[in-house]
Amino acid sequence: FFFQAEDGIRDIGVTGVQTCALPISIAHQDIFKIASHHRFQWEEAQQSHVILFPEGMVKLNGSAGEVLSLVDGKNSVDHIVNALKEKFQGVESIEKDILSMIQFALDKAWIERVN
Numbered sequence: 038f039f040f041q042a043e044d045g046i047r048d049i050g051v052t053g054v055q056t057c058a059l060p061i062s063i064a065h066q067d068i069f070k071i072a073s074h075h076r077f078q079w080e081e082a083q084q085s086h087v088i089l090f091p092e093g094m095v096k097l098n099g100s101a102g103e104v105l106s107l108v109d110g111k112n113s114v115d116h117i118v119n120a121l122k123e124k125f126q127g128v129e130s131i132e133k134d135i136l137s138m139i140q141f142a143l144d145k146a147w148i149e150r151v152n
Contacts, residue, residue, distance in 0.1 A: 047141060062143075063113035063114055063139055063140055063141065063143065065113065065114045065152070066090070066113055066114070066115065067113065067114045067150060067152060068112065068114075068150070068151040068152045069108045069110070069139065069142075069143065069148040069149065069150055070108065070109065070110030070148065070149060071088070071105070071108060071110075071147065071148055072090075072147055072148055072149045073133060073149070074090055075088055075089065075090045075107075075147055076088070076089045076090070077093070077105050077147075080094075080096070083096050084116075085097055085098065086102030086105065086106065088105070088147050100134070101138055101142075103121060103124070104121065105138075105142065105147075107120060107146070108139070108148050110144070110151050113137060114136070118131075118135050118136070118140070121135055122145060
C-alpha cells in the first residue's frame, strides 16, 4: 500500500512514487477536509481520482484515492486508518502508509485540519 501522485504543476508527464521521509505531525483524533479552492473527484478521462485546484491538477493512484476519499471533514484519522485496515486486511505497514499519505497531502496543502 503506497501512493503515487502525478503533479501537473511540475511536469504533467512525470510520475513519482512518494515515500515518507517527512516527520508525521498528525494525531489519530485529528479531522481533515479537502482544502478550500481544491476539489477531490473521480476523473473519467484520467480513470483515477484527482485533486483539482486553480493552478492545476494532481492525478492520484488508487491508494491515494482510497485515503483521500475518506477525508471528508467528519472522519478522524483513526477512523480512516481503521476503515482502510478493514478493507485491505493483511497489508503490512498500511497504517504508516496512510499516515504518510495524510501528512503528504497536508504538507502539499491539499487538505486542511478541521479540529
